[in-house]
Amino acid sequence: MKDKNLPLYESAFLLFGELIVSVIVVAVYLLIDKFSYKVVTGLALGCAVTVLNFFFMAFSTLRAFDKAVEARGDKEMTDEEAESFAAEQKVSVNNAVKLSFVVRTLTMLATLVAAFLLEWFDVVATLIPLLMLRPIITVKALITERKERKNS
Numbered sequence: 001m002k003d004k005n006l007p008l009y010e011s012a013f014l015l016f017g018e019l020i021v022s023v024i025v026v027a028v029y030l031l032i033d034k035f036s037y038k039v040v041t042g043l044a045l046g047c048a049v050t051v052l053n054f055f056f057m058a059f060s061t062l063r064a065f066d067k068a069v070e071a072r073g074d075k076e077m078t079d080e081e082a083e084s085f086a087a088e089q090k091v092s093v094n095n096a097v098k099l100s101f102v103v104r105t106l107t108m109l110a111t112l113v114a115a116f117l118l119e120w121f122d123v124v125a126t127l128i129p130l131l132m133l134r135p136i137i138t139v140k141a142l143i144t145e146r147k148e149r150k151n152s
Helices: 002-031 037-072 079-117 123-131 133-151
Strands: none
Touching (some): 002 037, 002 123, 002 133, 037 079, 037 123, 079 123, 123 133
């Protein structure tokens, strides 16, 4: 059951991290006296796109694996059949993940183009949340690793 909610839990952590980054960005803009409503709208756009993209990536990957498990069923397989099945499902899962990646990348590019073309958004404030995805995920992995080491 927890696996079904995993995209939601991971996305919530990402949102929390993005909110912390947003507070820091607002503070910097205030310090350099460049703060405007465009900073807030840019941060909101960047955060929303980042969190939604991550959620859909996690959800689509989980769905692809679930389809593979469902196709496997409970039937007995010989080693050759299992190897053939695994190869077929690997291609299917990889294709689903690749398609998801392309769509998410295009969405991020479209977000940056929109922020650049529309005067409602600060481009840098929009870009920062998009760039913070990897560092936030890395921090989460380090926290999880530390907890696991502590518990064992």
